[in-house]
Amino acid sequence: MHLAYVVNSFPALSETFVAREVEALRDRGMRVDVYTFTPPSEADLATMSESMRALHREAVPIGAEAPGLSDLPRLPVALRSNARFDHASRPLGRLGKAFALARRLRQSPPDRLHAHWPYATMVTHLASVLTGVPYSVSIHAHEVAHENGHFEEAFGRLDFASFCNGAAMEYLLGRLPASARDKSHLVYHGVETDRFEPLPMPAYATPFRVVSAGRLTKTKGFDRLVRAVALARQRGADVELAILGRGDEEATIRSVAAETGVSEVVDLPGWVSHDEVPTWIGRSHVFALPASVGFHDGLPNVVLEAMASGRPVVLSPLPAASEAVTPGVEGEILQSEDDVDGLADVLVALAADPERVAEMGRAARARVVRDHDAGRQVECLQSLHTREAQAGA
Incomplete structure (x- = not known):
């Protein structure tokens, strides 16, 4: 044809x-x-x-x-x-x-x-x-x-x-x-599940690493993610964050990181090629994206790529979030896009429970292989x- x-x-x-x-x-x-x-x-x-x-x-x-x-x-x-x-x-x-x-x-x-x-x-x-x-x-x-x-x-x-x-x-x-x-x-x-394969989970002796990715736009909610990381650290969790991408909101994100005192643990490496994404996912324990609720992001591909790599995901209640994530199984879905406090609580809980993170990661991989x-x-x-x-x- x-x-x-x-x-x-x-x-x-x-x-x-x-x-x-x-x-x-x-x-x-x-x-x-x-x-x-x-x-x-x-x-x-x-x-x-x-x-x-x-x-x-x-x-x-x-x-x-x-x-x-x-x-x-x-x-x-x-x-x-x-x-x-x-x-x-x-x-x-x-x-x-x-x-x-x-x-x-x-x-x-x-x-x-x-x-x-x-x-x-x-x-x-x-x-x-x-x-x-x-x-x-x-x-x-x-x-x-x-x-x-x-x-x-x-x-x-x-x-x-x-x-x-x-x-x-x-x-x-x-x-x-x-x-x-x-x-x-x-x-x-x-997702190319033969390309995004299950990756070993980093040791918990290192900081609890969160990764996110996307164009640095207001709708992605990266400023909220930075604030949640700051709250989680205040609550005793040694959390670090990497946000992959470039865009107009980079200065705002850096400003929020400075304002909340987490600039040293928030990494913005800029645009990362698709071939490099698995490396960054492999360094992380969990993927998070508190994006604005609407159809700007129905179900971003990078979410599925992280799941295919064996990582739990934490999402705002995006329109299609439930088509990939059952709360408590493959990850968590927040109450609202602005639920910074709830996101911080999730990060603290996951940072303290490596067995649960590993179990969720296995479930995330299985869900993507089955449905995506x-x-x-x-x-x-x-x-x-x-x-x-x-x-x-």
Whole structure:
């Protein structure tokens, strides 16, 4: 089968799951071409692995073009669809990109199109209208809380939509016509459980180490995590913290660490490559992320990677937290995102109970292998593409 993936930028450091998905489908014998609108920044390219840079070189850039003669028969339908999309998201630009994408698709016709993210979905929808190539989409957690004027229009044409967690799927389906449910499928991003293997737990003679990761944004709650570490230390636990990532909130996080007197035990190493993440997880006893409750973070991949590595996780009550964690089994789920006191109590309790941490770590690994293995998730996605291709044959 020949697939054409359409994404905003490829590969993106904060969206490595898309690159892994493309590679996994290719490993299963599918031809996957990638079309993209915006190249990664030079800074991002400089920090990518060679395999990621190779993916970037293979991607086909798409700019805006004028319509061609082949577009004219379906142009009125495309114009009506485009008018129903959000006018704040560059309507003329996305129409021009749809013309350009349609031209490439006619030159190398795929069996199917698949889009990630709203802007790419709208362009793909329009290109599908212009060419007749069927399409599907992946819908991510934070998209569902932001109306781009495209969901209802897209669901009228697409074959299927895969959702990265059940909470996001149910939230969006509550706002769409009932017919959308038949096209909706739960396909987690998944974790490469053969790559993220169980790691030995550090000795408890060392400080109790907490690790977290993500873009340093306000929604991640890293300032709350620093305050919780400070409280835990005041309560007698020798806790240290490493936060992997970079972003606009770094100065704020450092300021909170200084204010609470824990600068010496809070490490902010900056951006860490995906290949280095297991090393940092291996140095830790537990992963924690008190992120804002909403669909900014439904179920971050790094949470599942820590669990696959045999680490308990402590989370705020994220929309999809319960899809990976049963409190007291694979980790803990806080009462609220602002429950700094409760987070500190959890860290103190875990720091004092190595047997419980080890047991939770084993349970976390087992849960991910059972429910979130990347291989099984890609098989599910492949089967959806195959089913739709056979139905349309």
